[in-house]
Amino acid sequence: MISGHGETPVTRIVLTAAYDGTDFRGWAANPGTRTVQSTLTEAVRLITNEENEIVGASRTDSGAHAKGQVAVFDTNRPIAIERWVDVLNRRLPIDLRIVSTRQGSEDFNPRFAARDRWYRYRIHTGRVDPFRARYVHHHGRPLDLELMKLAAERLVGTHDFRAYTEELEPTVNNTVRTLFSIEVRQVRDEMWVDVVGTAFLRGMMRKTAGILLECGRGYRPVEEVSRLLDIEERNSLRWPVVLPARGLCLQRVRYGRYPRDHRTAL
Missing domain, CATH: 3.30.70.660 (Pseudouridine synthase I, catalytic domain, C-terminal subdomain)
Known part of the structure; x- marks a missing residue:
């Protein structure tokens, strides 16, 4: 995650993602391979110009799919919560889509908080x-x-x-x-x-x-x-x-x- 800069507040964005996992080597980032986590990370970095850590609820296998993966990242960018779906999807490939976004509490972890x-x-x-x-x-x-x-x-x-x-x-x-x-x-x-x-x-x-x-x-x-x-x-x-x-x-x-x-x- 990132820390705040000066007076700019940090917002934790909670997103729900759907993807066709066929051409991804799973969720977890791995240098030199196309993964869901690394693809999301790059899209967020291009939008925010920040080094954001993406944390997911599930480390799906290489080739497995998702309709309801949940992930979070922190940002200082003052972008309205409801705009993040369109902003991210414009930067993402067609086999990875953001379905919804909301603001999360600063201690929300999608992996460990999952029921x-x-x-x-x-x-x-x-x-x-x-x-x-x-x-x-x-x-x-x-x-x-x-x-x-x-x-x-x-x-x-x-x-x-x-x-x-x-x-x-x-x-x-x-x-x-x-x-x-x-x-x-x-x-x-x-x-x-x-x-x-x-x-x-x-x-x-x-x-x-x-x-x-x-x-x-x-x-x-x-x-x-x-x-x-x-x-x-x-x-x-x-x-x-x-x-x-x-x-x-x-x-x-x-x-x-x-x-x-x-x-x-x-």
């Missing part, structure tokens, strides 16, 4: 559709919806999801996470896996969708979903497959107090 995150994974069970190819995992065969639902029920709650993550990031020393709800439904020739949770480990959502797909194909018994959550049993089992990032989309990040019934989270 929950909602991700959707789309599995295509029909024939290849070139107009959806960038946004679904093409499976091309029917899946057993009831088996997938039974498997999903076993993942809801607070568990150690070590077997449901890829290589751990250096800053992660706790793999216990809480999933409030998982809904699996058939929408025409697609299976949608909607998951709401507090926070997600690297690759966790794609592995969750992967094991549900394996159960839906009949390749893995539903009971193994629970066994992979057991620290005593997980290393004796084959860990879930990681599905491609293109089928994954961050739908929404929510803030504020928790509802009494997390089943209403979607």
